[in-house]
Amino acid sequence: MSRIAALAYSGGLDTSCAIAWLKEDYGFDEVIAVLVDVGQEFDLDASLARGRAAGADDVVLLDRKDAFANEQVAKALKANALYEGRYPLVSALSRPVVAEAVASLAAEVGADAVVHGCTGKGNDQLRFELAFKATYPGVRVIAPLRDTIWTRGAEIAYALERGIPVTQTASSPYSIDENLFGRSIEAGILEDPWVAPPEDVYALTSSPDAAPPPVEVVVGFEAGLPVSLDGEELSLVELVAVLNRAAGPYGIGRIDMIENRVVGIKSREIYEAPAAIALIEAHRALEDLVLTKDELRCKRSLETRWTELVYEGLWFSPLREAIDAFVDVTQARVTGEVRLELRPSAAVVVGRRSEHALYAETLASYGEGETFPHQAAEGFITLQALETDLLAALALGKATA
Numbered sequence: 001m002s003r004i005a006a007l008a009y010s011g012g013l014d015t016s017c018a019i020a021w022l023k024e025d026y027g028f029d030e031v032i033a034v035l036v037d038v039g040q041e042f043d044l045d046a047s048l049a050r051g052r053a054a055g056a057d058d059v060v061l062l063d064r065k066d067a068f069a070n071e072q073v074a075k076a077l078k079a080n081a082l083y084e085g086r087y088p089l090v091s092a093l094s095r096p097v098v099a100e101a102v103a104s105l106a107a108e109v110g111a112d113a114v115v116h117g118c119t120g121k122g123n124d125q126l127r128f129e130l131a132f133k134a135t136y137p138g139v140r141v142i143a144p145l146r147d148t149i150w151t152r153g154a155e156i157a158y159a160l161e162r163g164i165p166v167t168q169t170a171s172s173p174y175s176i177d178e179n180l181f182g183r184s185i186e187a188g189i190l191e192d193p194w195v196a197p198p199e200d201v202y203a204l205t206s207s208p209d210a211a212p213p214p215v216e217v218v219v220g221f222e223a224g225l226p227v228s229l230d231g232e233e234l235s236l237v238e239l240v241a242v243l244n245r246a247a248g249p250y251g252i253g254r255i256d257m258i259e260n261r262v263v264g265i266k267s268r269e270i271y272e273a274p275a276a277i278a279l280i281e282a283h284r285a286l287e288d289l290v291l292t293k294d295e296l297r298c299k300r301s302l303e304t305r306w307t308e309l310v311y312e313g314l315w316f317s318p319l320r321e322a323i324d325a326f327v328d329v330t331q332a333r334v335t336g337e338v339r340l341e342l343r344p345s346a347a348v349v350v351g352r353r354s355e356h357a358l359y360a361e362t363l364a365s366y367g368e369g370e371t372f373p374h375q376a377a378e379g380f381i382t383l384q385a386l387e388t389d390l391l392a393a394l395a396l397g398k399a400t401a
Contacts (some may be wrong), residue, residue, distance in 0.1 A: 012167075038097060050164060078324075140372070152187060180202075216340065220336075224327075229243060255273065283334070302326060360363035
């Protein structure tokens, strides 16, 4: 009986080499390369050719763009997910849907193993393997780049020796991952945190120094999700794509950070996520308008934990689901519109409105017609100060005793 491996295939250097390794070093008779479309830009014909040149018996394309947008991206937007306050979980969000698609196909064909192209020092190994275990319990998981350490240069040479066409070169060795929500770039000169990222690493954004004049866009939300742009209703996939194109020329969503990985090391990461950053900014502004003070305080703390869970590969966890249940309750009133000004390096909220707004101009205004009950303030302060008065009196008594 032939031994079959199902590989999470990106079409890039690592997973193309992995096809050859699975046959040469692991003894698999058949390798199915599973290319999952989550909205990344890729040349399908080139990816198919690269996979076949590496020895894949089949290269299967699975379209999961809408599933990714409506599940992972939607939940991340409602949770205002920014790891360490900056990274909108671009790659971390896509791993569960990719792994689930690969595991489903592996189970269907009776594969002996599922395979990913992650290294031993990266976060993605956890994201893939925890997702594999959650969706295909008991399956054998293989990580060729963790079993044998390869330098980037050695990998490129290995691929070229076997006639596998690669886009990486010694002068441009970047490791790139992307999906509809954004793009991550690492390796090469970027590993030196003192060196500024060269412009050639960017694809979704332009230098803010060359940005066009500022422009306003209006994002419409329903129950916490963006549903329209400048009055035009769009699916989430379409809206993210349009906003990426609108915000990218301003350099919005360029992130250069030293990030704390799950495995205990720091890494220098470059991200591009124009739409993600703009939408989270708009969503938070609308929440500020419609949610109560206690809802906001509790939600902000849970957002941090939700983001950590997903970053650490725990998408398939009861706690993530429980936090989502809380978040969904809060989002029932998060309906309205937000005006964003796109300007160099920033998407700035300049207006927001909602029929559920808890902001009342007559209460907040200092102009004529305001209705704030000023006479109640003194009594409120008296009650708030009771404990402070007692503590101060005790301290004074001890000081004078």
